[in-house]
Amino acid sequence: MSQTIQKLFDTKKIPQDALAVLENFEKIIQDIIPANSKQESALPKQIRDLSHQMTDERERRKKGYMNEKTALVAYTRYFMWWNLVRLTRLFSNLDFSFLRDGDICLDIGSGPLTVICALWLSQPALRKKNLVWHAMDISRQALNLGEEIFLSIAAKTAKAKNYEESKNGNANENADFLPWKIIRVKDSLGASIRQKAALLTCANVFNEILQSESAPPDALAKKYSKALFPYLQENASVLLIEPGVPNSARFISLMRDAFLRNGFFAAAPCPHQGRCPMDGRRAGKSGASGKWCNFAFETADAPKRLLSLSEKSGLPKERAVLSFVFVQKNANAKKLSEKSEQGESIRIVSDTIHLAQKGARGHYACARQGFSLAICPPGKKVESGDLIFDAKEKNERDEKTNALIFEI
DSSP states (O other): OOOOEEOSSOGGGSOHHHHHHHHTHHHHHHHHSOOOHHHHHHHHHHHHHHHHHHTTTGGGOOTTGGGSHHHHHHIIIIIIHHHHHHHHHHHTTSOOTTOOTTOEEEEETOTTTHHHHHHHHHOGGGGGSOOEEEEEESOHHHHHHHHHHHHHHHHHHHOOTTTGGGTTSOHHHHGGGSSOEEEEEESOBTBOOSSOEEEEEEESOHHHHGGGOOSOHHHHHHHHHHHHGGGEEEEEEEEEEEESSHHHHHHHHHHHHHHHHTTOEEEESOSSSSOOSOBSOOTTSTTOOSOBOOEEEEOTTSOHHHHHHHHHTTOOOSEEEEEEEEEEOSHHHHHHHHHHHHTTOEEEOSSOEEOSSTTOEEEEEEETTEEEEEEEOTTOOOOTTOEESSOEEEEEEOTTTOOEEEEO
């Protein structure tokens, strides 16, 4: 059976200059915040300690932890680096052609401008457009450092000949040669900005916000979707990205529902506009599958020095995982959604599953009809995130999971 496959993490779409920046990212940080040999030796422990503060010891974490130099250095040299690897691969495979000269963009919880840097790296066509980015975060130090990192990355990729001449100026003066303008907003979600955004992004923001919330997930999604709406232009796009864990995926699914109820269309990763069949609810509850929507790719081709730093920090990483939703409210998004509803496109949402039948392999998938199981023929390679067009529905269900079966 011949089918078209559109990959979500196709490394061939990552620009070569972006790969070069990712490979040497620690040198960019070293140029901005030089570290001596003693500080370099202490870095793995600082990374490990910060990891604990962000996960199992988060109750000890200070609200303004990113204002502390030690935490900020550890974050940029490790966590930001990994996030750039994740986001650049994802963004290189998404369509941002809707952005126009003069558009306003807002990145909430921007930290050291990770999303903005990743979008610049992954989308060369956008580098020539005049975009105004409002970078919002409670840490002034993170925003300041982030702008320096962005300017350094932009200089290496835009090859701006006057960058070196302007290095002695401040960050805003250095930015004069760039079409992207950065406006730092030291504040948190809910603060007002003067202009409505054509694109709003949030990456790894709600994961931290929700740690201090006790309300049910659906109430939180209603609360925070309402908080985002005032920032948006009439035909805006919103990209939400969170860690690929059940709680975050559940929240992403609920936010998707809230946006769809308000006239938006799911551009990615969803192959349909119906109810999310992998919304992280417990299996058996209102037809829930018990699965959560998340996508992963192997990290063997990540920068070698980053992999080495992960090992030294006691945080080896063989896979990068995330959950996300990209919603849009424009004519193109509506057209794409109508097209997706007409065909039998399915999105692969798992690694390979070895089935009971001898030698058979499959993958869990999302389809217009609901939670599905895609059966692979021998020799066919399918990966997490792949969008498969013209899959063949078999009108059968898997005995174990009740998933609808497709042949691919």
